[in-house]
Amino acid sequence: MEKVKKIMMKFTSRSRFHQLKDCILKYYQFSDDTKNxxxxxxxxxxxxxxxxxxxxxxxxxxxxxxxxFLDKSENKIHAINRDVNKITDWDILLNISDDQMPVVKGYDSYIRKE
Structure with missing residues:
Protein backbone atom coordinates (compact mmCIF):
# COMPACT_ATOMS: atom_id res chain seq x y z
CA MET A 1 0.00 0.00 0.00
CA GLU A 2 1.30 3.45 -0.95
CA LYS A 3 2.13 5.88 1.87
CA VAL A 4 -0.32 8.76 2.18
CA LYS A 5 1.44 12.04 1.46
CA LYS A 6 1.64 14.43 4.38
CA ILE A 7 0.78 18.06 3.65
CA MET A 8 2.42 20.94 5.47
CA MET A 9 -0.26 23.61 5.78
CA LYS A 10 1.99 26.71 6.02
CA PHE A 11 0.17 29.83 7.17
CA THR A 12 1.47 33.36 7.43
CA SER A 13 -0.55 36.18 8.92
CA ARG A 14 -0.03 39.64 10.28
CA SER A 15 -2.48 41.88 12.11
CA ARG A 16 -5.50 39.78 11.13
CA PHE A 17 -5.69 37.10 13.81
CA HIS A 18 -9.50 36.75 13.68
CA GLN A 19 -9.41 36.42 9.90
CA LEU A 20 -6.71 33.77 10.25
CA LYS A 21 -8.90 31.71 12.60
CA ASP A 22 -11.73 31.81 10.04
CA CYS A 23 -9.29 30.69 7.36
CA ILE A 24 -7.95 27.81 9.47
CA LEU A 25 -11.46 26.63 10.25
CA LYS A 26 -12.42 26.67 6.57
CA TYR A 27 -9.35 24.61 5.58
CA TYR A 28 -10.10 22.21 8.43
CA GLN A 29 -13.77 21.80 7.47
CA PHE A 30 -13.01 21.32 3.76
CA SER A 31 -10.26 18.73 4.26
CA ASP A 32 -10.70 14.97 3.96
CA ASP A 33 -7.66 13.88 5.96
CA THR A 34 -6.36 16.14 8.73
CA LYS A 35 -4.36 13.28 10.25
CA ASN A 36 -1.88 13.48 7.37
CA PHE A 69 6.81 30.15 15.55
CA LEU A 70 7.11 33.69 16.87
CA ASP A 71 9.96 35.73 15.46
CA LYS A 72 10.72 38.79 13.37
CA SER A 73 10.00 38.70 9.65
CA GLU A 74 11.93 41.05 7.40
CA ASN A 75 9.17 41.20 4.75
CA LYS A 76 6.31 39.14 3.26
CA ILE A 77 8.59 36.81 1.29
CA HIS A 78 10.74 36.17 4.34
CA ALA A 79 7.62 35.39 6.40
CA ILE A 80 6.41 32.92 3.76
CA ASN A 81 9.73 31.08 3.71
CA ARG A 82 10.50 31.40 7.40
CA ASP A 83 10.32 28.28 9.57
CA VAL A 84 9.75 25.77 6.73
CA ASN A 85 13.16 24.23 7.44
CA LYS A 86 12.16 23.56 11.06
CA ILE A 87 9.69 20.86 10.00
CA THR A 88 11.02 17.76 8.26
CA ASP A 89 8.10 15.34 8.19
CA TRP A 90 6.12 16.47 5.12
CA ASP A 91 5.78 15.62 1.43
CA ILE A 92 3.76 18.52 0.02
CA LEU A 93 3.88 22.19 1.01
CA LEU A 94 0.68 24.20 0.76
CA ASN A 95 1.48 27.88 1.28
CA ILE A 96 -1.58 29.71 2.63
CA SER A 97 -2.34 33.34 3.33
CA ASP A 98 -5.15 34.28 5.68
CA ASP A 99 -7.16 35.65 2.74
CA GLN A 100 -7.02 32.43 0.68
CA MET A 101 -9.96 30.10 1.26
CA PRO A 102 -10.60 26.62 -0.11
CA VAL A 103 -13.67 26.29 -2.33
CA VAL A 104 -13.64 22.53 -2.98
CA LYS A 105 -14.46 20.00 -0.27
CA GLY A 106 -11.64 17.46 -0.24
CA TYR A 107 -9.06 19.86 -1.71
CA ASP A 108 -6.34 17.92 0.12
CA SER A 109 -7.25 14.65 -1.61
CA TYR A 110 -6.96 16.38 -4.99
CA ILE A 111 -3.57 17.79 -4.05
CA ARG A 112 -2.29 14.43 -2.86
CA LYS A 113 -3.36 12.77 -6.14
CA GLU A 114 -1.46 15.28 -8.27
Missing part, protein backbone atom coordinates in the same frame (compact mmCIF):
# COMPACT_ATOMS: atom_id res chain seq x y z
CA UNK A 37 -1.26 17.19 7.76
CA UNK A 38 0.92 19.37 9.90
CA UNK A 39 -0.32 22.90 10.37
CA UNK A 40 2.58 25.37 10.60
CA UNK A 41 2.20 29.03 11.51
CA UNK A 42 4.61 31.92 11.23
CA UNK A 43 3.77 34.91 13.41
CA UNK A 44 5.65 38.15 13.87
CA UNK A 45 6.74 38.71 17.43
CA UNK A 46 5.38 42.29 17.35
CA UNK A 47 1.92 41.43 15.98
CA UNK A 48 -0.46 42.93 18.55
CA UNK A 49 -3.45 41.05 17.12
CA UNK A 50 -1.93 37.66 18.00
CA UNK A 51 -3.11 36.10 21.26
CA UNK A 52 -0.97 33.05 22.03
CA UNK A 53 -3.26 31.37 24.56
CA UNK A 54 -6.33 31.95 22.39
CA UNK A 55 -4.49 30.48 19.41
CA UNK A 56 -3.35 27.39 21.32
CA UNK A 57 -6.85 26.77 22.68
CA UNK A 58 -8.32 27.17 19.20
CA UNK A 59 -5.84 24.75 17.60
CA UNK A 60 -6.01 22.23 20.45
CA UNK A 61 -9.80 22.07 19.98
CA UNK A 62 -9.26 21.04 16.34
CA UNK A 63 -7.12 18.09 17.47
CA UNK A 64 -4.55 18.47 14.68
CA UNK A 65 -0.76 18.37 14.64
CA UNK A 66 0.49 21.95 14.65
CA UNK A 67 3.53 24.07 15.35
CA UNK A 68 3.86 27.82 15.51
Missing amino acids: MIWVFTFDIDDDSFNESDFKNFMDALNVEYKY
Whole structure:
Protein backbone atom coordinates (compact mmCIF):
# COMPACT_ATOMS: atom_id res chain seq x y z
CA MET A 1 0.00 0.00 0.00
CA GLU A 2 1.30 3.45 -0.95
CA LYS A 3 2.13 5.88 1.87
CA VAL A 4 -0.32 8.76 2.18
CA LYS A 5 1.44 12.04 1.46
CA LYS A 6 1.64 14.43 4.38
CA ILE A 7 0.78 18.06 3.65
CA MET A 8 2.42 20.94 5.47
CA MET A 9 -0.26 23.61 5.78
CA LYS A 10 1.99 26.71 6.02
CA PHE A 11 0.17 29.83 7.17
CA THR A 12 1.47 33.36 7.43
CA SER A 13 -0.55 36.18 8.92
CA ARG A 14 -0.03 39.64 10.28
CA SER A 15 -2.48 41.88 12.11
CA ARG A 16 -5.50 39.78 11.13
CA PHE A 17 -5.69 37.10 13.81
CA HIS A 18 -9.50 36.75 13.68
CA GLN A 19 -9.41 36.42 9.90
CA LEU A 20 -6.71 33.77 10.25
CA LYS A 21 -8.90 31.71 12.60
CA ASP A 22 -11.73 31.81 10.04
CA CYS A 23 -9.29 30.69 7.36
CA ILE A 24 -7.95 27.81 9.47
CA LEU A 25 -11.46 26.63 10.25
CA LYS A 26 -12.42 26.67 6.57
CA TYR A 27 -9.35 24.61 5.58
CA TYR A 28 -10.10 22.21 8.43
CA GLN A 29 -13.77 21.80 7.47
CA PHE A 30 -13.01 21.32 3.76
CA SER A 31 -10.26 18.73 4.26
CA ASP A 32 -10.70 14.97 3.96
CA ASP A 33 -7.66 13.88 5.96
CA THR A 34 -6.36 16.14 8.73
CA LYS A 35 -4.36 13.28 10.25
CA ASN A 36 -1.88 13.48 7.37
CA MET A 37 -1.26 17.19 7.76
CA ILE A 38 0.92 19.37 9.90
CA TRP A 39 -0.32 22.90 10.37
CA VAL A 40 2.58 25.37 10.60
CA PHE A 41 2.20 29.03 11.51
CA THR A 42 4.61 31.92 11.23
CA PHE A 43 3.77 34.91 13.41
CA ASP A 44 5.65 38.15 13.87
CA ILE A 45 6.74 38.71 17.43
CA ASP A 46 5.38 42.29 17.35
CA ASP A 47 1.92 41.43 15.98
CA ASP A 48 -0.46 42.93 18.55
CA SER A 49 -3.45 41.05 17.12
CA PHE A 50 -1.93 37.66 18.00
CA ASN A 51 -3.11 36.10 21.26
CA GLU A 52 -0.97 33.05 22.03
CA SER A 53 -3.26 31.37 24.56
CA ASP A 54 -6.33 31.95 22.39
CA PHE A 55 -4.49 30.48 19.41
CA LYS A 56 -3.35 27.39 21.32
CA ASN A 57 -6.85 26.77 22.68
CA PHE A 58 -8.32 27.17 19.20
CA MET A 59 -5.84 24.75 17.60
CA ASP A 60 -6.01 22.23 20.45
CA ALA A 61 -9.80 22.07 19.98
CA LEU A 62 -9.26 21.04 16.34
CA ASN A 63 -7.12 18.09 17.47
CA VAL A 64 -4.55 18.47 14.68
CA GLU A 65 -0.76 18.37 14.64
CA TYR A 66 0.49 21.95 14.65
CA LYS A 67 3.53 24.07 15.35
CA TYR A 68 3.86 27.82 15.51
CA PHE A 69 6.81 30.15 15.55
CA LEU A 70 7.11 33.69 16.87
CA ASP A 71 9.96 35.73 15.46
CA LYS A 72 10.72 38.79 13.37
CA SER A 73 10.00 38.70 9.65
CA GLU A 74 11.93 41.05 7.40
CA ASN A 75 9.17 41.20 4.75
CA LYS A 76 6.31 39.14 3.26
CA ILE A 77 8.59 36.81 1.29
CA HIS A 78 10.74 36.17 4.34
CA ALA A 79 7.62 35.39 6.40
CA ILE A 80 6.41 32.92 3.76
CA ASN A 81 9.73 31.08 3.71
CA ARG A 82 10.50 31.40 7.40
CA ASP A 83 10.32 28.28 9.57
CA VAL A 84 9.75 25.77 6.73
CA ASN A 85 13.16 24.23 7.44
CA LYS A 86 12.16 23.56 11.06
CA ILE A 87 9.69 20.86 10.00
CA THR A 88 11.02 17.76 8.26
CA ASP A 89 8.10 15.34 8.19
CA TRP A 90 6.12 16.47 5.12
CA ASP A 91 5.78 15.62 1.43
CA ILE A 92 3.76 18.52 0.02
CA LEU A 93 3.88 22.19 1.01
CA LEU A 94 0.68 24.20 0.76
CA ASN A 95 1.48 27.88 1.28
CA ILE A 96 -1.58 29.71 2.63
CA SER A 97 -2.34 33.34 3.33
CA ASP A 98 -5.15 34.28 5.68
CA ASP A 99 -7.16 35.65 2.74
CA GLN A 100 -7.02 32.43 0.68
CA MET A 101 -9.96 30.10 1.26
CA PRO A 102 -10.60 26.62 -0.11
CA VAL A 103 -13.67 26.29 -2.33
CA VAL A 104 -13.64 22.53 -2.98
CA LYS A 105 -14.46 20.00 -0.27
CA GLY A 106 -11.64 17.46 -0.24
CA TYR A 107 -9.06 19.86 -1.71
CA ASP A 108 -6.34 17.92 0.12
CA SER A 109 -7.25 14.65 -1.61
CA TYR A 110 -6.96 16.38 -4.99
CA ILE A 111 -3.57 17.79 -4.05
CA ARG A 112 -2.29 14.43 -2.86
CA LYS A 113 -3.36 12.77 -6.14
CA GLU A 114 -1.46 15.28 -8.27
